[in-house]
Amino acid sequence: xxxxxxxxxxxxxxxxxxxxKELTGENLFLAWGYPTAIIMLLEFAALMWWNEDWCxxxxxxxxxxxxxxxxxxxxxxxERTRRRTLNQNVILMMWxxxxxxxxxxxxxxxxxxxxxxxxxxxxxLMCGMGCFMxxxxxxxxxxxxCGIISSMLSAVPLFFQGDLWPWQLLATAVxxxxxxxxxxxxxxxHIRQNMN
Amino acid sequence: xxxxxxxxINPLLHSELRLKIMVALDSLESADFMYLCRLTDSTRGxxxxxxxxxxxxxxxxxxxxxxxRLSHTVCHITRKxxxxxxxxxxxxxxxxxxxxxxxxxxxx
Numbered sequence: 001x002x003x004x005x006x007x008x009x010x011x012x013x014x015x016x017x018x019x020x021k022e023l024t025g026e027n028l029f030l031a032w033g034y035p036t037a038i039i040m041l042l043e044f045a046a047l048m049w050w051n052e053d054w055c056x057x058x059x060x061x062x063x064x065x066x067x068x069x070x071x072x073x074x075x076x077x078x079e080r081t082r083r084r085t086l087n088q089n090v091i092l093m094m095w096x097x098x099x100x101x102x103x104x105x106x107x108x109x110x111x112x113x114x115x116x117x118x119x120x121x122x123x124x125l126m127c128g129m130g131c132f133m134x135x136x137x138x139x140x141x142x143x144x145x146c147g148i149i150s151s152m153l154s155a156v157p158l159f160f161q162g163d164l165w166p167w168q169l170l171a172t173a174v175x176x177x178x179x180x181x182x183x184x185x186x187x188x189x190h191i192r193q194n195m196n
Numbered sequence: 197x198x199x200x201x202x203x204x205i206n207p208l209l210h211s212e213l214r215l216k217i218m219v220a221l222d223s224l225e226s227a228d229f230m231y232l233c234r235l236t237d238s239t240r241g242x243x244x245x246x247x248x249x250x251x252x253x254x255x256x257x258x259x260x261x262x263x264x265r266l267s268h269t270v271c272h273i274t275r276k277x278x279x280x281x282x283x284x285x286x287x288x289x290x291x292x293x294x295x296x297x298x299x300x301x302x303x304x
Contacts, residue, residue, distance in 0.1 A: 003288050003291045003292045004292060006210070006215065006288050007285075007288055007289070007292060009212060009215055009216060009219075010215065010219050010285060010288075013215075013216045013219040013220055013223075013235070014219055014223055016235065017219070017220050017223040017224060017235070018223055078228075081231070082227065082228035082230050082231035082234070082268075083220075083224050083226065083227035083228055083231045084224065084225045084226045084227075085224050085225050086224070086225045088225070089225050
């Protein structure tokens, strides 16, 4: 083999690996988006109906449903592609960090008694930031745009205080729809189109 | 007249299959054994031997994930492997410039 052949092997292999590497993770946004939005709506309905303290802890169902779904879809992706890129690792670690921050924040605020004021703006902001950064890393503009919009909207729940605080849940469900569900579906369609 | 030294080509990376494996691992965070077989279009036995050679040279790290029948082999490139591949590519380019008649005077 000549040096030219070797250089061609390097260029060809690199192009082959890089060409198809980001066509994964199409279900992860939806795996977190739908449980979050649905539980927010359920919690809102429960608070409106019963208005008892236990209703406020329904948010803990989000990680209980989202985590197994995430693990399932991550395994499915890995079975399909059999490799992991640096971008995938960075995005996964970022979302794990966001998830932990939201959960720890939820418990800490619940114990400190400021749950009604701060938790939902925090969840909204974290989801928006995560969506924005994922869009930047993947060069997928709809996620970047949805991330910016939802980050800006994350201040909205702050305006519902006192007796109006359950309305924070409704606002958060809308923000999560913008941050996770809409870009999730757009990304899924983008990947399906690129795979065919 | 100054003496020209030809760049030394790493014999370990000069095999087509090993080179493909190294380039793939250099572009990825990690890759499964089956992915490498598919990418290189080679048999499991062949890829397994090349992986063992690269591991012995300290160019890649191999870890087993999962348990029992579901376990799979995952490979990562090491810093030493990344440096060796970069040096190999650089030397190939220098050598290629020597082979091209018009640029021969400039480099050699």
